[in-house]
Amino acid sequence: MSSTQPRLDFDADDPLETRDTEARALAIDPTRNIALEASAGTGKTRVLVDRYVGLLMAGVKPRNILAMTFTRKAAAEMRQRILQELAKRHREHTIPPESWKEIRDSVTDIAISTIDAFCLALLHEFPLEADVDPGFDLADETETPRLVDDALERTLRIGRSIATEQPEMSLLFAELGEYRLRQGLAKLIDRRLVAVDALHRFLRGAQTATIDEAVARLHARLRDGFASVPGGAAALVGGGPSQPDFALFVRDLRQLLGDPAPSAAMTQALMERVRDYLLTKDGAPRKRLAANYKKGHFRSPAAYDRHLGMVQALGPYVVQALHDYRRDINVVLARAVRQLFAVALREYEKTLQKHGVLDFSDVLQRTLTLLAQMEEFSRSRFKLEARYQHVLVDEFQDTSRAQWELVELLVRSWASGLGLTERALAPTIFIVGDRKQSIYGFRDAEVAVLDEASRYIEALRPIGQVRTAITRSFRSVRELLHFVNDVCAAIDKSPERPDAFRYSENDIFPLGPGDASRSITSEALGVVAGESDEQQAETVADEIARLLAVAIEQYQRTLRKHGVLDFSDVLQRTLTLLAQMDEFS
DSSP states (O other): OOTTSOOOOOOSOOTHHHHHHHHHHHHTOTTSOEEEEEOTTSOHHHHHHHHHHHHHHTTOOGGGEEEEESSHHHHHHHHHHHHHHHHHHHHTTOSOHHHHHHHHHTGGGOOEEEHHHHHHHHHHHSHHHHTOOTTOEEOOTTHHHHHHHHHHHHHHHHHHHHHTTOHHHHHHHHHHHHHHHHHHHHHHHHTHHHHHHHHHHHHHHSOOOOHHHHHHHHHHHHHHHHHTSTTHHHHHHHTOOSOHHHHHHHHHHHHHHSSSOOOHHHHHHHHHHHHHHHBOTTSOBOSSOOTTOOGGGSSSHHHHHHHHHHHHHHHHHHHHHHHHHHHHHHHHHHHHHHHHHHHHHHHHHHHHHHHTEEOHHHHHHHHHHHHHTGGGOHHHHHHHHHHOOEEEEOOGGGOBHHHHHHHHHHHGGGGGTOOSSOOSSOOEEEEEEOGGGOOOGGGTBOTHHHHHHHHHHHHHSOSSOOEEEEOOOSSSOHHHHHHHHHHHHHSOOOTTSTTSOOOOGGGOOOOOSOOTTSOTTSOSOOOOOOSSHHHHHHHHHHHHHHHHHHHHHHHHHHHHHHOOOOHHHHHHHHHHHHHHHHTTO
16 A cells, blocks of 8 residues: 555546536426436435425425335434424525425424335225234234244145145155255245245246156256267276276166166166266366276276276266256246245235234235225225325335335326326425445345336326436545446446446546545555455554554644644534535435
């Protein structure tokens, strides 16, 4: 991290600054539908707050605004920021007195929710329409695993019974064992909103195969492979080593290639030894025999070479045959998994009903069903359409397909211009996210949903610009932003995949003016290279210690020059900094 490195000139004006300012103005316009992309540190919370306050100042009641974010903590922080902004504008007399009176009288109605909390509230409000017990409770995080275990105990018992009559289910239990089956089914239950469709899609596109057909195809491919080498299986066996392990290999090979073809369970066992002899532990063709087979075990060095040549020639055939067999067997197993998963879902639903609870996935699914059938409940539909006139969704990159379906059902009627109540403004939807920060795939988040939702919103009311982006970061120094831009722009992209990494024009951080207060000799970014993680960690720790020592020395020089600072100096500097940060954060 030498301070003598040449430094790049970052002082050129960046045209992205003007575009960024225009994008912020567009995003907070309460009359527009907006799909906003906002990179880290660009102040998206500020945009959300300004948009919410703008809706209030335009005469929209808080009860008519549905604002949702990802966590309860973020929801509480956003509500607090809205209240602070309203108080600030009131002090600055930027809210007309008549508007302030209306806002003040309805301030307790300002609510920011998580999607889960919104769904819960809706089910409690419309229990009959949603076909749930009006007194249902939400299963907590400690209760849910116990309920799942209870359901899976019965599921596996039913599965064992099915396996006595159905070869596919028997193979599933033999391949995975009950412990792994229980683990896998628990994960499928947790992700059932996407798992059911994923299984259907896989099986719809897969080649149909029974166990017997899979075994017959493996048998035929192996025989073709051995027939393709000079002398075939007989030459391999006749010229082999004088080793007991090889005799076992010969026995299993003859049974595997013989007529009739062995059963699926027997094939699995026989292939173990054949694979170990002809392939490496990694499943690749052997370049040399296993270590326990020496040249001295053969009749002559020439016999060893001939045998090794045959093993090397057979390897690729065996690899392909096993690959095709595993593909066929995976289809067989997937059908059995789907069957057992259906049993697990049924048993889990019984368990939830027995205890009078719902879990989060059930809450979301039942809310989707409720909203989808609202046409049948005109009074309830009227209440919802009259209530939710403006929708704001934060952290959209972490939204699942089911959660987007929920939002889409809420705003679907806007496309036809339907409206069952007088409105201060035409209904609007605002979503904000950053595809680069999508980290909740394990909770079914799909980054591709951001693009799909943006296209839907564009078609919802095709008037004016919908998509926009803010990119100016107030969190990082420009040298670091320059580095991020360069690195991300150089990463290979896969445009054919909707979830692939992208770093488009809307992702590039504008660099802005430099920070004159920073020393020209202090690096904003250091990259550590070392032979081990421990060595790199030591280097980073040493650099942190060095920077702290420099800072302490500079602070001591300041004290010697100006005297000891008092609390008012510190408070004034802190308040000034906070004011600068709060303007855009």
